[in-house]
Amino acid sequence: MTDRAAVLAVLDAVTDPRSGQGLATAGLVQGLVVAEGRAGFVMEVPARETALYAPVRDAAEAALKAMPGMERVSVVLTAEAVAAPARRTAGLSKAATDQGRPKAPVPTERPAHVKRVLAVASGKGGVGKSTVSVNLAAALAARGLSVGVLDADVYGPSLPTMLGISGQPAYEDGAMVPHVAHGLKAMSVGLLTKAEDAMIWRGPMASQAINQMLTQTRWGTQEQPLDVLVIDLPPGTGDVQLTLIQKTPLDGAVIVSTPQEVALADARRAHTLFDKVGVPTLGLVENMSGEVFGTGGAEAEAARLGAPYLGDLPLDGALRRAGDAGRPLVAVDPQHPASERFRQIAAKVAQSLGL
Ligand SMILES: Nc1ncnc2c1ncn2[C@@H]1O[C@H](COP(=O)(O)OP(=O)(O)OP(=O)(O)O)[C@@H](O)[C@H]1O
């Protein structure tokens, strides 16, 4: 019998590098699920310390796996939403953020020759937003659409890794030429600056950089417009995210969540944020669904919010490995069951966007 107290004791034998305490004592074991032969929990750490905690996550997984009778283990490392500075930006009054839509529309410039702009968002980090962005983009491309991906995650740009691209984009006639990988046009804040620099960006600076990537990249041409641009937004629901979604001309948003209550509450906040600025939520996606964390949480949450439910994606090592190797699973293994899920989600998204 797998015993909760025994699991906590094993986790407390793994040291939190910051406090020197055991993981459980340090409060790093959240959403713990213990059942016959399996255990899983969420470890939420500050966004800039995810690298420090990656080996701790691995150590916790190894310790749990070594328990007698333990068959399945999952430790999900997520980044706390970064606390935004208490600062209001121009065009974003308190009244505008507190009630309904903004009073004075913030001027936004639509990117040239781009038909639809889709945001992929999550209330918290580490739930698989980038994995969904890249694979959803690949699944949309598999429908014959011309697709671009813009990595706007100033806290942790991961598109270069997930698509296997590097190097500053070329300039042509004053516009940036996007990299092309696996049939997707791609631009990332990670290509324009070192990741460490990106982390310290805040509100106006971040939205300015993103606006540049949006409007100064040659996504399409008059003859060959881009059908859809997928934007991987930074996680969270603070001022940075609000400013970005107000300044970016979005046609819809997809919200990614894991099945746990802790992540769902954040998904709810993300939905509210889009609602306030009049961007339709095209639906919720449940990621890392399955035996360890359960399933169905996001579907119930979507029903509560009155938002469409787009489907669930299994917790599957193949998705992680493909992402780490810079090869979106949908593009390199279209037969994989997870790829089929992405195609089903893409079909619903394309329909909602009128594509
Ligand atoms: N369904 C899944 N099955 C297995 N691994 C997954 C799945 N979804 C995501 N992952 C892995 O979990 C990690 C976090 O995913 P990802 O980077 O896509 O999340 P994110 O929400 O974009 O995180 P961040 O907030 O850091 O940007 C990655 O290592 C990724 O490969």
Ligand SMILES: [Mg+2]
């Ligand atoms: Mg990401």
